[in-house]
Amino acid sequence: MFLRLALSCAMLTGGLGAAQTAPAAQASHAMPAARVSAAPAARTPQDTAVAQASQGTAVAQAVRAPAAPCSAPYRIDRTLPNGARWQLCWEMRNIEGLTLTKVVYTPKGNRPVSVLRSAALAQIHVPYDSGSPRYHDIGALGSTAIPLLAADCPGGERREQSVCVTTRARGHAYLKSGYEEPSVSAQGSDLVVFAAFQVGWYTYLAEWAFSDDGAITPRVGATGSLAGSTTTAGHGWPIGVGSATFEESHSHNVFWRLDFDIQGKSGDVVEQYDFSGSRTAKRKLKRTTFTREAKALNRRTRWWRVVDRGVRNADGHPVSWELNNSDSSQYRGPAGEAFTRADVYVTGYRSCERLASVNPAPRCAGSVDRYVNGERLTDPVLWVNVGYHHVPRDEDADPMPTHWQGFRVTPRDVTAKNPH
Amino acid sequence: MGRQRIVMALAGAGAVAVVGAALLLPGGQGSQAAEAAPREPVPGDPLTGAEIARAGDIASATSRAHMAAGRVNLLYVERDDGKDAEERRRADAYLYDYATDRLIVRTVDLGRGTIVKESVTRGVQPPPSKAEEVRAAELLLADPAYGGGVREAYARAAGRQLRSVADLGLRGLIFTPGQEGGARRCAAHRCVRLFVRLPGSTWLDTSRIVVDLSAKKIYTLEW
Ligand SMILES: [Cu+2]
Numbered sequence: 001m002f003l004r005l006a007l008s009c010a011m012l013t014g015g016l017g018a019a020q021t022a023p024a025a026q027a028s029h030a031m032p033a034a035r036v037s038a039a040p041a042a043r044t045p046q047d048t049a050v051a052q053a054s055q056g057t058a059v060a061q062a063v064r065a066p067a068a069p070c071s072a073p074y075r076i077d078r079t080l081p082n083g084a085r086w087q088l089c090w091e092m093r094n095i096e097g098l099t100l101t102k103v104v105y106t107p108k109g110n111r112p113v114s115v116l117r118s119a120a121l122a123q124i125h126v127p128y129d130s131g132s133p134r135y136h137d138i139g140a141l142g143s144t145a146i147p148l149l150a151a152d153c154p155g156g157e158r159r160e161q162s163v164c165v166t167t168r169a170r171g172h173a174y175l176k177s178g179y180e181e182p183s184v185s186a187q188g189s190d191l192v193v194f195a196a197f198q199v200g201w202y203t204y205l206a207e208w209a210f211s212d213d214g215a216i217t218p219r220v221g222a223t224g225s226l227a228g229s230t231t232t233a234g235h236g237w238p239i240g241v242g243s244a245t246f247e248e249s250h251s252h253n254v255f256w257r258l259d260f261d262i263q264g265k266s267g268d269v270v271e272q273y274d275f276s277g278s279r280t281a282k283r284k285l286k287r288t289t290f291t292r293e294a295k296a297l298n299r300r301t302r303w304w305r306v307v308d309r310g311v312r313n314a315d316g317h318p319v320s321w322e323l324n325n326s327d328s329s330q331y332r333g334p335a336g337e338a339f340t341r342a343d344v345y346v347t348g349y350r351s352c353e354r355l356a357s358v359n360p361a362p363r364c365a366g367s368v369d370r371y372v373n374g375e376r377l378t379d380p381v382l383w384v385n386v387g388y389h390h391v392p393r394d395e396d397a398d399p400m401p402t403h404w405q406g407f408r409v410t411p412r413d414v415t416a417k418n419p420h
Numbered sequence: 421m422g423r424q425r426i427v428m429a430l431a432g433a434g435a436v437a438v439v440g441a442a443l444l445l446p447g448g449q450g451s452q453a454a455e456a457a458p459r460e461p462v463p464g465d466p467l468t469g470a471e472i473a474r475a476g477d478i479a480s481a482t483s484r485a486h487m488a489a490g491r492v493n494l495l496y497v498e499r500d501d502g503k504d505a506e507e508r509r510r511a512d513a514y515l516y517d518y519a520t521d522r523l524i525v526r527t528v529d530l531g532r533g534t535i536v537k538e539s540v541t542r543g544v545q546p547p548p549s550k551a552e553e554v555r556a557a558e559l560l561l562a563d564p565a566y567g568g569g570v571r572e573a574y575a576r577a578a579g580r581q582l583r584s585v586a587d588l589g590l591r592g593l594i595f596t597p598g599q600e601g602g603a604r605r606c607a608a609h610r611c612v613r614l615f616v617r618l619p620g621s622t623w624l625d626t627s628r629i630v631v632d633l634s635a636k637k638i639y640t641l642e643w
Contacts, residue, residue, distance in 0.1 A: 070464035091466045094496045095547055101464060101501070118501065132600050132643040133627045135613075139547035139593045140496065200591055200615035201623055229627060265503065336598045351502035358594060360514075360546030362525050362539035379503075398621075 080212040083108030096120040097141030098195040107419035122257035123356040129235040129249040146196040219406025247392035255356035262308035295342035314416035325408040331387040339367040345383035347371040479513030479526040495549040548592035556631035577618035589617030602641040609634035
């Protein structure tokens with residue numbers, strides 16, 4: 001055990017020293033070739049060959065950093081207090097609003113791993129409990145971005161008025177009691193990128209938290225004002241004086257589109273994990289690999305991951321990101337709203353497939369349920385549907401307190417151990 | 421319920437209103453445009469203001485007559501972020517022809533200054549543009565049944581008469597008849613559901629009103 005620990009520490013140090021170099025150069029330059037295949041973010045075996053071949057230029061490449069994929073106002077490059085680094089670009093698109101691209105994570109002492117090529121909201125579907133109205137709240141979201149005040153971006157910087165980039169505490173990263181020595185603990189932090197959009201009565205906060213442990217938490221907060229649409233007792237809740245008027249209950253079914261590209265688009269595979277055994281002592285892991293486009297439903301212990309077997313950590317395990325912790329109300333709409341009938345969709349990348357419903361592109365299917373049509377997966381895109389059933393209460397008026405909904409994306413085997 | 425139903429939805433005052441009011445005013449395509457000094461964009465950057473203008477010009481070249489007549493509108497220009505064209509600067513210009521109800525998307529290669537792809541289709545409705553929100557509100561104001569109600573509600577909320585659509589905070593979403601009854605013509609037409617915000621953080625209840633931009637008509641949903 002001790003030996004093994006010492007070994008990985010040495011490796012981490014090696015990685016740290018070379019963290020500023022280009023990945024290919026680094027592989028041959030900073031580490032013995034035998035370790036290349038086991039180093040985080042190394043693609044095997046092709047990239048190993050490339051790395052060795054390019055040894056001659058390694059030093060030159062090590063001197064200057066690779067060009068950023070976007071210019072300064074759109075570039076986010078933040079090293080958090082524990083040494084974890086996140087790099088990405090943002091864009092305020094007309095339709096999807098805040099869009100994050102080229103997301104790269106560098107665990108402390110390790111080499112960079114590219115995670116997401118693109119991530120954005122893909123719909124906010126708001127059906128009211130009486131059956132009407134039924135809004136698809138992603139219109140031209142970009143043009144509804146609210147200029148943020150300094151107070152709206154505490155401790156951070158505002159980019160082009162409407163995007164906030166800041167750092168936020170996230171509580172204990174870990175706490176472990178000592179044997180004879182004092183306990184060890186650390187406070188974690190998040191890089192937070194967010195924008196606010198005014199859609200009718202509602203203000204939507206679109207937030208992305210990138211944690212110093214490699215987790216990504218996308219969430220949407222709904223605030224602003226209630227719609228003020230009244231209904232009968234069966235579809236609402238009395239929020240005015242007395243119980244004459246009933247504010248109508250409704251759902252916010254939020255969809256996100258995540259184009260994972262772990263060290264490039266090739267090699268990404270989506271797996272679903274289940275644990276069989278109910279009212280039994282044993283549970284058994286069951287892995288389902290999606291070879292074709294798929295629709296999947298939430299289950300209590302079910303989770304998914306995007307894994308690239310060509311990219312290994314120092315233990316030789318394939319690098320992956322896990323999708324979990326969705327706390328969805330799992331709204332299922334009528335037949336005409338089939339896009340509400342699954343919680344996760346896995347589709348093959350197509351640039352025209354942008355929104356989960358009311359897709360704005362010509363010569364393309366209209367909703368995410370139709371993007372799933374049996375194609376063999378080579379470059380998977382994940383669509384996550386998280387619903388929140390909003391039953392109004394007196395406290396909602398006014399301004400309405402923010403109610404949040406989202407999910408988590410956590411690293412699984414990106415590093416061989418906790419890279420704290 | 422019918423056409424009389426314009427009810428004020430009282431939402432109370434809030435800090436949000438202060439921020440929200442200004443940005444709901446109609447205006448140009450500001451959000452996507454880089455506002456900094458001119459600079460050579462790199463492939464992952466949003467389109468610059470100059471690029472948006474140029475892409476719009478190139479994409480509109482063959483539609484000028486229809487555009488002048490108000491039959492075709494340039495909705496907006498969106499950066500083409502497709503994986504197959506990562507190193508190129510390309511822009512998708514969305515145009516809509518209200519007479520034939522066709523969506524035209526022209527992809528402009530900004531490096532070459534030419535249209536490299538055109539897709540024309542019916543029945544696909546991208547979100548309404550700012551100009552369309554204004555037009556929809558103008559149609560609403562001109563409507564004999566609803567126009568008066570909007571003016572009255574505005575006068576009550578603002579303490580003065582409505583001068584123009586610019587006084588209203590507007591936000592539009594596409595309406596397509598699916599699960600909601602009524603306005604069947606919107607299956608083929610370009611139809612908008614408006615949110616109308618008044619001073620003092622109040623909204624009109626316009627959830628049953630649909631504006632048909634193709635037929636220049638107002639429909640009332642029955643539910
Ligand atoms: Cu709500």
